[in-house]
Amino acid sequence: MPLRNYPNWGLLVMLELFLISAIKIAFVVGVALGAMPFVVLFERKLLGWIQVRPGPNRVGPWGLLQCIVDGIKLFFKEEIIPDQADKPLYLLAPALVVIPAFLVLAIIPFGPTVHVLGRDINMSVTDLNIGILFFFAIASLGVYGIVIAGWSSNNKYSLLGAMRSSAQMLSYEISLGLSVVGVLLLAGTFDLRTIAEQQAGGFWHWYIFQQPLGFVLFLAAGFAETNRLPFDLPEAETELTGGYHTEYSSMKFAMFFISEYINIMTMSAIVTTLYLGGWTAPIEHGLLPPWLAGPLWFGAKVFVLIFFFILIRGTWPRLRYDQLMAFGWKIVLPLALANIILTACLVALDSPWWVFCLAGLAVIFVIDRIVTMLRRSTLRAA
Amino acid sequence: MLLEFLKGLAVTFRHIFKPHITVLYPEQKRVDAPIFRGKHKLNRYADGQERCVGCALCASACPSEAIYLEAAENTPEHPVSPGERYAELYQINLLRCIFCGYCEEACPENAIVLGPEYELAGTRREEFVMNKEDMLVKPEEGFGEYDVEAVHELPATEGLP
Numbered sequence: 001m002p003l004r005n006y007p008n009w010g011l012l013v014m015l016e017l018f019l020i021s022a023i024k025i026a027f028v029v030g031v032a033l034g035a036m037p038f039v040v041l042f043e044r045k046l047l048g049w050i051q052v053r054p055g056p057n058r059v060g061p062w063g064l065l066q067c068i069v070d071g072i073k074l075f076f077k078e079e080i081i082p083d084q085a086d087k088p089l090y091l092l093a094p095a096l097v098v099i100p101a102f103l104v105l106a107i108i109p110f111g112p113t114v115h116v117l118g119r120d121i122n123m124s125v126t127d128l129n130i131g132i133l134f135f136f137a138i139a140s141l142g143v144y145g146i147v148i149a150g151w152s153s154n155n156k157y158s159l160l161g162a163m164r165s166s167a168q169m170l171s172y173e174i175s176l177g178l179s180v181v182g183v184l185l186l187a188g189t190f191d192l193r194t195i196a197e198q199q200a201g202g203f204w205h206w207y208i209f210q211q212p213l214g215f216v217l218f219l220a221a222g223f224a225e226t227n228r229l230p231f232d233l234p235e236a237e238t239e240l241t242g243g244y245h246t247e248y249s250s251m252k253f254a255m256f257f258i259s260e261y262i263n264i265m266t267m268s269a270i271v272t273t274l275y276l277g278g279w280t281a282p283i284e285h286g287l288l289p290p291w292l293a294g295p296l297w298f299g300a301k302v303f304v305l306i307f308f309f310i311l312i313r314g315t316w317p318r319l320r321y322d323q324l325m326a327f328g329w330k331i332v333l334p335l336a337l338a339n340i341i342l343t344a345c346l347v348a349l350d351s352p353w354w355v356f357c358l359a360g361l362a363v364i365f366v367i368d369r370i371v372t373m374l375r376r377s378t379l380r381a382a
Numbered sequence: 383m384l385l386e387f388l389k390g391l392a393v394t395f396r397h398i399f400k401p402h403i404t405v406l407y408p409e410q411k412r413v414d415a416p417i418f419r420g421k422h423k424l425n426r427y428a429d430g431q432e433r434c435v436g437c438a439l440c441a442s443a444c445p446s447e448a449i450y451l452e453a454a455e456n457t458p459e460h461p462v463s464p465g466e467r468y469a470e471l472y473q474i475n476l477l478r479c480i481f482c483g484y485c486e487e488a489c490p491e492n493a494i495v496l497g498p499e500y501e502l503a504g505t506r507r508e509e510f511v512m513n514k515e516d517m518l519v520k521p522e523e524g525f526g527e528y529d530v531e532a533v534h535e536l537p538a539t540e541g542l543p
Binding site for chain 1: 387390391397399404
C-alpha cells in the first residue's frame with residue numbers, strides 16, 4: 001500500500017495502517033469463525049446423506065441452528081482437569097493448537113487488490129513475500145499443541161494419539177513441502193498473491209493442469225496434515241476413544257475442534273490458491289465487480305474442496321499405522337521428489353503447459369499401475 | 383488403485399441424492415405388526431362386561447412378577463364380569479414387564495392382550511404402575527372384541543414398512 005505523504009502526520013499514517021489491518025483481521029477471523037460451525041453442520045449433513053439418512057434436522061429449519069446449539073452446549077459443559085494431568089501444559093495445549101490455525105489465515109489472499117478511498121487495499125490480511133513458507137512454518141507448530149495435549153493429559157490413549165500425530169505430521173510435512181515445489185518452480189515466487197494472479201485469465205491457466213501429480217500429492221499430504229480421514233490416526237475414535245483430546249472437555253475440547261475445522265478451511269484455501277487459481281474466475285466474465293467476484297469465487301472453490309474432504313471422510317476407511325507410514329515415506333515422498341525433478345527439467349526446457357500436464361498424468365498412471373500390480377502379487381502370495 | 387478409490391467416491395456421491403430411509407419418528411410413525419407386544423389392554427365383551435375373571439393365571443405365568451391382582455366376587459345385581467369373580471385390583475408394573483406375552487397366552491378368557499402402544503416414557507416411577515382404568519379398553523374403542531386366533535395367524539412382518 002503506498003504511504004501517502006502526510007507531513008509530520010506519521011501517527012495518522014500508522015493509525016490508518018492499523019485501522020485497515022484491524023478491519024481485515026476482523027473480517028477474516030469473523031468469516032472463519034462464523035463459517036466453522038456451518039462447516040461442521042455441513043459435514044454432519046453430508047455424512048448423513050451419504051449414509052442415506054437426513055442428518056441433524058431437529059433444531060431450526062433443516063437443522064441449521066444445530067451448530068449454534070452445539071456451541072452453546074460446549075460452552076456450558078463442565079470443565080474437567082484430570083488430577084494426574086500436568087496442569088500448566090494441559091491448559092496451554094489448546095491455545096497452542098488454536099493459535100497456529102488462526103495465524104495461517106493471515107496470509108491467504110481471498111480477493112484482488114481493490115481501490116477504496118484513494119488507497120489500494122489487498123484483500124488479504126497480509127501479503128508476505130515468503131507466504132507459503134510462513135504457512136509451512138506455522139502449520140507445523142500445530143503439532144506441538146497436539147503432542148503437549150497428549151502428554152499432559154496423562155492418559156495412555158491421549159499419549160498414543162499424540163505419538164501417532166507427531167510421527168504422522170512430521171512425515172507428511174516433508175511431502176507437503178516438497179510437493180509444492182513444482183508450483184513454486186513454475187511461479188518463481190513464494191508470494192501467494194502473485195501465485196494466484198499468475199493463474200488468472202481462465203481455468204486452463206490453473207496450476208492443477210501443469211501440476212497434476214503435485215496436486216494429488218499435496219492433497220494427500222494435506223489430508224494427513226489436517227488429521228482428516230483416511231489419515232485421522234491421532235484421533236481414531238474406534239481405537240483411541242478420541243486420541244489426544246480424550247481428556248479435554250468443554251471449551252478446551254471446543255478449541256481442538258475449532259482448530260481442526262479452521263485447519264481444513266486453511267488447507268482448502270491454500271490448495272485453492274496454489275492449484276485452483278485462488279480468487280480468479282475460471283472464465284473471465286466481468287459480470288460482478290472484482291471486489292465481490294474475487295471472494296465469491298474463492299469461497300466457491302474452498303467450498304468444493306471442503307465438500308471433497310467430507311466426501312472422502314464418508315468413503316474411505318482409516319489407514320493402518322504401518323500403511324500410513326509406508327504411504328508417506330515410500331510413495332508420497334519419492335513421488336514429490338520425482339515431481340520436482342520432472343518439473344525442473346520441463347521448466348528448463350521451456351515446455352508448453354500440456355507437456356507438464358501429460359508428464360504429470362503419465363507419472364500418476366505408471367505409479368498407479370505399478371502399485372496395483374505389486375498389490376495383486378502380494379495378495380496372490382498371501 | 384486410484385481408479386478404485388475414485389469409484390468408491392462415485393458410489394458415496396450417488397448416495398447423497400438417494401431418498402433417505404430414516405423414519406422421522408415423532409412426525410412419522412412406523413406401522414406396527416398386528417402382533418406387536420406393547421402396552422397391555424384388558425378386553426371387554428360387547429355388553430361392556432370385563433373379560434377378566436380374576437383367575438390370576440397371568441400373574442403366575444409372568445416371569446418377572448410384574449402383575450398383581452386381587453379378585454372379588456361378582457354380585458348378581460352388578461356383575462363386572464360374566465364369571466363368578468372379577469379382578470378388583472389389577473396392576474401391571476411396566477418397569478418390571480418384559481413384554482414377553484406369557485400373560486396373553488396364559489389367559490383363558492382372552493382378557494389381557496398386549497396392544498400396539500409403545501410410547502411408554504414417563505418421568506416418575508409411579509407412572510409406570512398401571513391400574514385397571516389404564517388398561518381397560520374404552521367403550522368407544524369397541525370393547526376390544528376381536529378374533530384372537532386370527533391375529534395370531536398373521537405373519538410377524540405384515541404391516542411393517
